[in-house]
Each structure stands twice: as C-alpha cells, then as structure tokens.
Amino acid sequence: MSECLMAGWWRVSLTRAILCVVGIALFSSSANAAPQSWAFRDWSVTCPGAPQPCIASTTTFAKDRTWLATLRVQPADKGGVRLQVLLPQQIHLGSGAFAQIPGHKAQELRLIECVPGACEARLDLDVQTLADWKGASSVILTYRPAPNVPPISFDVSLMGLTKALERAREEEPAQ
DSSP: OHHHHHSOGGGSOHHHHHHHHHHHHHOOOOSSOOOEEEEETTEEEEEOOTTSOOEEEEEEEOTTOOEEEEEEEEEOGGGOEEEEEEEOTTOOGGGOEEEEOTTSOOEEOEEEEEETTEEEEEEEEOHHHHHHHHHSSEEEEEEOSSTTSOOEEEEEEOTTHHHHHHHHHHTOOOO
C-alpha cells in the first residue's frame, strides 16, 4: 500500500496500479490516516493523502456483470486531465481502443501495456476536450476483444464527472 501512496499513479506499472486501486478501495484505516472517498453519481473520488493526488474514477460492467473498463482521471496542469483507461486483457492491440463523445470525432487511446488481468491505455484531455466530456452524459468506448470478432462499443457514464473533478482539484495536495 505504501508503494501506491509514494508514486504518482501514472508512474506506476499497470500491475501495481491495479493493486493500488484494489488496495485503496479495501483499505479501511492506518496509523496515519485513511484515504478519503466521495461519490458523485457514477463517479467516485479517492484521496490517499498528501503528497499524493486525488483520483476520480468510474467502472463499467456489462449486463452480465462482466467488467468492461475502468476510467481514472487526475487533474493535470493547465486545467486538463490525465485519463487512464483499464481494459480487459483480451483486447486486440492491433485494432486499438477508442473513446468518443457523441457528436465528436473518436480519439484513439494510447495502449501502454498489458499484464495478466488488464491492459492500460491513456489519453490526455486538454481544457476544450475536457469541457466536451463534462457536457456529455456518456462517452462511447470501443475495442475489439479478439482479432476474429467484431469490435464492441459501450457507453461509460460521465454523470458526476464534473463534481468529482472539482472535489479532486479541491483536495489536491500543495506542490
């Protein structure tokens, strides 16, 4: 757990990032202080404490409760955000993964690495693109689970994203 709190989430390996998410979610108390969490509709914010940044996140499941994706955002410089998308390991890397706000052009996610259990992709959202995300009720994620099957597309709720990011920025540790 201390490794999670001592390194920024974007600097941590995917395996460690997944373990950090699980560890922080299950972590109930510590000698110093427990992480703080807030819920905003479909998004939540977890603040592990100084000097670590707060993270807003949401997870999407299929109707059969199969995990489809987890989106994690952290406030970045100049008002934008860093978006980390965790996807199932079965993604076909050659086909890529995409995020699209309805009515806007699809953005290709940068696939970073895959480990047993998940693949990590990233996307930096500038102020204008973030404003588009905040104005939408959902983003459509698309990826191909395997080379011989059609791509799947599903909505990820953005309801609560604006308030979650506001809270994450308010709780941001002093630099």
